[in-house]
Amino acid sequence: MIKKTFIAISALIISALAPAYAQETSEAAQNVQSIVERASAAAYYQGETGRANIHMSILDAQGRERTRNFVILRTDIDNVDNGEQRFYVLFSRPADINKTAFLVWKHADTNDDRWLYLPALDLLKRIAPSDERTSFVGSHFFYEDVSGRGPNEDDHILEEETDTYYVVNSTPKDPNGVEFASYKNWIHKATFIPVKTEYYDASGEIYRTYTATAVETIDGHPTVIESKMADIRIGGETKMSYSDVVYDLDLPEDIFTERYLRNPPRRYLRK
């Protein structure tokens, strides 16, 4: 009862101060937008190019494990943060999906282009640009978690600032394209690495949580080398462990083309 009354009074005060408050928020909004952009850059755009070996361990609700090993090659077009990017993902394990490959052309403002190569069927397929929030090879991560969500796709509010973190609450500009109602990001103030993300459904309940569990500075870049995604709807979690992370290697842009899906560029893939 007391709590309710308090909320009601607060609401009254806030509405009385509305003009002043609105001005402040627009400033804060500008501020928060830049925080989110820097976070996106820290998470996905370190260096001009990059390579990592990834071991993915998918644990389902029953604790049964599936693993995948793959290499990710990345290049930022024109070395612009939060701009065009290309990813080349090549699987090596389990053995029966060895040489399965993904190619992603990430665009800042339109849907990404994606291709899939299945060696055992010798089949190169373009994946229709639709929902990017579907599972990445059966893991708890979505495609978008691997390639990054554009900072302009959501409205952001700086909800809280602690000694260590900016806590940013984001709501989608187009709620139809996504399964979440909002998400909250804990962005490390010193490195701008998002260390935790919580996704909320329409009833305001958390259903999905991302955590960066280990960060290391590599070639001067703070880098997440272990992360986890848990989803309580299906249960279980996926852990991604990064090794042999290298930045700014010399990656020719033409290896990020369909041609190389069939013939992996061996020399760039060995650790």
Added chain:
Amino acid sequence: MNSITLSAVSRPALYMWAAAVFSFFMIALVAAPSLAPNAFPFLQPLKIDTDPENMLAADEPVRIFHNKMKAEFTLHDLIVVGVINEAHEEGVFNTDTLADIYALAEFAETIRWQAESADSEPEQRGVIAFDIIAPSTVDSIEQAGLGSVRFDWLLPAPPESDAEALAVRARAQRIPTLNDTLVSGDGTAIALYIPITSKDVSFRVAKALRGKIAEFDGDAVFHITGLPVAQDQFGVEMFKQMAISAPAAMALIFALMWLFFRRLNLIISPMVVAMVSVIGTMGLLVATGHTVHIMSSMIPIFIMPIAVLDAVHILSDFYDRYPAIKDRRKTLDHVMKELWQPMFYTTLTTCTGFASLAFTPIPPVQVFGVFVAIGVFFAWIFTVTLVPAYIMLMPERAFSGFGMGAKGGGDHETTPLARFLHSVGNLAVTRSKLVVSIFLIALAIAGYGVTQIRINDNPVKWFNADHEIRVADRALNERFGGTYMAYLTLSAAEDDSVGAMADEIDQRLGELETSASQSLANEARERRISASSADDLLATLRASAESAQDKAITDDDWYAWDDALLALDAAAQSRDIFKRPDVLRYIENFQQYLDETGLVGKSNAVTDIVKTVHRDLFLGEEEAFRIPDTPEAVAQTFITFQNSPRPQDLFKLVTPDYRKAVIWLQLTSGDNIDMSALIEAVDAYIAENPPPQALSHDWFGLTYINVVWQQRMVAGMARAFLGSFVIVLILMTLLFRSFAWGLLSMAPLTVTIGVIYGAIGLIGKDYDMPVAVLSSLSLGLAIDYAIHFSARSRQLYREIGDWTKTAIAAFGEPARAIFRNVIVIGVGFMPLLFAPLVPYQTVGVFISAILILAGAATLLGLPALITIFQKFLFPKRSTS
């Protein structure tokens, strides 16, 4: 007079009060914890159990396996919402209905709440939103122009035009796992499958769904069904039955007794006996923590006739004797002396019949048998105390003008009833051979009938044909692949043999022909003896190859070791047998066979996912709708599928280690006979067509569990019946101190049971759960009449010394008591015909039939047999 009765007659008021206190105590014992569970945590509240699974004990291997498989394949209990639109020519595929369906699925996702229990962790209950099968929540893989493939929801948003609505249908019908499951085979209806956290939330979920459906104003009809809903309905109907049918039966019995005895206040006593016995038994049942199950809910119906039976004997005798003796105490003395032994023995035999059910392997049947036996014992105690006590409490003047023939003042053997029974007796004695021959012929025909008995059951058919559950059941099974689910698991034996793995490694490394592979192959050969398991061998080799790879300098060297490592991994994956094309093709052929049996409406297996993905990767061409040719190609269809919105669906059909698969079978009939036929067909197919890899097959799912408990029940009932038949024969021999009389007393029940079951076979009524249980009731009731008739005949014979004259006396009061019993109880159970559940109707019909047959067999067959065999039955007395 026996000391118990004597005590009751001396202190009648005390006994009546004691019975009242006992009843109120039992009611309070159940009511208190049921109405205020928190106030009486130490007492057992009323618990309703409508789960047919509980026909088997919770620790039965078949149920443990069922639950284990449900967990392993993440299968949940489902509420099914069938949507049918007969007003629209394309059925539900129009913008309005699809918009409603879309809204309903969205709404269903929100039916969730936290468990209210305070002590444990808050637990989500209600709908498992993520696993809902609805157009908006299932995957669609399809062509998206320019040779690209699209993974998306089948119905991402409500359609804006009818053409779009029809396109949804076309997409769904192309996907084998959806066609005939989500969308009906004729393309007019849709079924939504709403998984719930546990069966006990179904009432709340169904209610919420009904509320939402009520908001729709389209032409579509929404049928809510599925097993959990059926169970809730069953609970409701069970209470209706207990609240309406059982009291109606009581009322009719009451009316009939009034017709016979014409003293309202007198016939209250059998009612009191029945009530107190039922209250005592049911109170004890609940208070001892037993659930009220379909079986135990029938206990009152079984106790009532038996409870009334002895009281009717007392009243009947009292009614006939009183006019002559004209003193209630002296009449009671006489009556109780005459009836004490037969009543005691009939109680003993009835208890035996029901208690023998304790030896069946079905827990609810055991509980039923034991508690009916307890109820019968209660009934006896109350009959021999309360009925005399009640009579004593009535003033003597209340009996003025009471009794048979009292009004006429003449011979009470001249009433129409008496004359009729005397003519029956006359017929039995004078035409004894004819009567016996007719019974023998009837038995012979019945014997043939018994061979024609069809053992079958289907819990859905326990509802009346016009019940909404049955209506929904028919509507959906006409249109879809079937709503009865059975699951068949195929699993590879645990195989961790080092030898097989070493061979596999050797072969794969041999193909590489590099120095790295050769050196690793050499190591593998050395290790195959010392390795403790295949995994151990693999781990050792992997470690050794990885360390060699780390030391590699040239790219070629590094990749040579990489290939060797890959070969090891490939060897390890040779154990993923459900990626093998030969195994998948075996399943494909097996599914085709299942379709041809006519017993399966539709089957879903991992093969359907492989074929669908493969087809849509290859431009959606029909010839690509096949299992690809290598395990790697299969694996890559799986990895492709796992990029869809619902990757977890794959593991509802195969385990992540690809060593166990499950085939979902949708059956349009839930009859056990059809499921049994399917089990046989599957066994035969697998025996004739051995799989390419040793696979064991096991069933689970409720349709299968039903068959298992039915088999147990039939075998258990047969054993229990034969056992109690022998025990009753021994009791009869002891009672009459004569094997010949013992055997004779068994004749009416043999005829009764023979003819009843023969008739079941001949008219084609399925031998189901209630029919099986009725064998004990027949045994209990049919022997009662025989005991009364034989015991009274022997008493009379001792006084008279001549059978023909004895027979005339026996067809006086004793025969009238039996006849009144037959009418009162036989007709009294007719209201059960109007019960909302079929098992109760069956029980009603058969109780009546059993009583009439047992009465006829006793009043005609017994005297006829005695006449024929009187030399053996009355050996010395007849000559002396």
